[in-house]
Amino acid sequence: xxxxxxxxxxxxxxxxxxxxxxxxxxxxxxxxxxxxxxxxxxxxxxxxxxxxxxxxxxxxxxxxxxxxxxxxxxxxxxxxxxxxxxxxxxxxxxxxxxxxxxxxxxxxxxxxxx
Amino acid sequence: xxxxxxxxxxxxxxxxxxxxxxxxxxxxxxxxxxxxxxxxxxxxxxxxxxxxxxxxxxxxxxxxxxxxxxxxxxxxxxxxxxxxxxxxxxxxxxxxxxxxxxxxxxxxxxxxxxx
Numbered sequence: 139x140x141x142x143x144x145x146x147x148x149x150x151x152x153x154x155x156x157x158x159x160x161x162x163x164x165x166x167x168x169x170x171x172x173x174x175x176x177x178x179x180x181x182x183x184x185x186x187x188x189x190x191x192x193x194x195x196x197x198x199x200x201x202x203x204x205x206x207x208x209x210x211x212x213x214x215x216x217x218x219x220x221x222x223x224x225x226x227x228x229x230x231x232x233x234x235x236x237x238x239x240x241x242x243x244x245x246x247x248x249x250x251x252x
Numbered sequence: 253x254x255x256x257x258x259x260x261x262x263x264x265x266x267x268x269x270x271x272x273x274x275x276x277x278x279x280x281x282x283x284x285x286x287x288x289x290x291x292x293x294x295x296x297x298x299x300x301x302x303x304x305x306x307x308x309x310x311x312x313x314x315x316x317x318x319x320x321x322x323x324x325x326x327x328x329x330x331x332x333x334x335x336x337x338x339x340x341x342x343x344x345x346x347x348x349x350x351x352x353x354x355x356x357x358x359x360x361x362x363x364x365x366x367x
Contacts, residue, residue: 171353180256180343180357181297194353229297239285239347241355243297 140165142244144230150250151220158216159247163232170213171241172205173229174198181229187213220251254279256346258358265334265365273329273361275344281305286320286327287345287355297343303327334365 143162151157163170168189173181184203186194189210199205202220207213217224227248231241255278265271277286288300301311303320311318315332331338341362345355 171355173355178359180345180359181355183354183356186353196354227295231297239302240299242299243289245294245296 142230142232142242144228144244144247146247147245148248148250150252152252153220153222155220156216156218157220157249158214159228159230159249160212160214161230161232161244162212163230164234164242166234167232167242168210168235169233169241170207171231171233172213172215173231175227175229175246176225184215217249220249222251225249225251254281254284254346254348254356256344256356256358258342258344258361260361261359262362262364265363267335267365267367268333269365270330270332271334271363271365273331273342273344273363275327275329275358277325277327277344277346279346279348281348283348285347287347288318288327288329289343289345289357290340291343291360292340300329331363334363336365336367339363339365 145160170187172184174184175181183196184199185205187207190207202218205215227246229246230244233241257276284305286303290298308320317330319328341360343357343360345357347355
């Protein structure tokens with residue numbers, strides 16, 4: 139199966155710790171997206187890459203959040219000094235060059251901040 | 253501002269019933285794209301359909317059908333003869349950018365189908 143993969147699937151951390159999530163998009167998809175989903179809500183857009191360039195960032199992405207996609211393949215999302223309000227499912231999606239409209243989602247990383 | 257409203261939080265039906273999930277959107281753009289995604293209990297969002305603002309034709313795919321009406325800014329989704337496997341959270345989403353960057357999602361409708 140060559141779908142979008144995310145690691146880890148679950149992360150429990152204490153408030154104030156830093157965490158990093160990884161996303162591996164579908165091979166040759168040049169666009170990669172990060173979303174956050176809290177309980178009972180729809181996913182909320184965080185940021186978007188086209189190849190290695192970060193082209194769009196939501197106001198939700200505070201300065202404690204940073205995302206990278208250094209070689210235009212996998213991406214990492216780091217949260218520094220985690221807060222309880224950061225507890226959520228973090229979803230990654232990718233889309234191909236020829237059809238940026240259809241986004242394929244990964245299984246998500248569930249973050250719990252104690 | 254763009255916004256997607258799914259007024260139905262939860263719907264419960266018995267197998268073989270038809271069910272319609274409502275979606276109302278707001279946008280100032282004349283070019284936009286509408287989507288439906290399914291999120292089963294496993295959690296992974298599954299793409300169901302995409303529609304652009306210039307194509308108001310209704311679409312049918314098996315037991316699924318979609319009714320797009322620009323006049324009422326609605327993009328409703330009907331499941332005919334529902335099955336237990338249809339139980340999931342369904343999200344309607346909007347994208348205003350032709351390249352399909354940010355998807356703006358509604359809050360979702362939880363569909364429970366009992367046998």
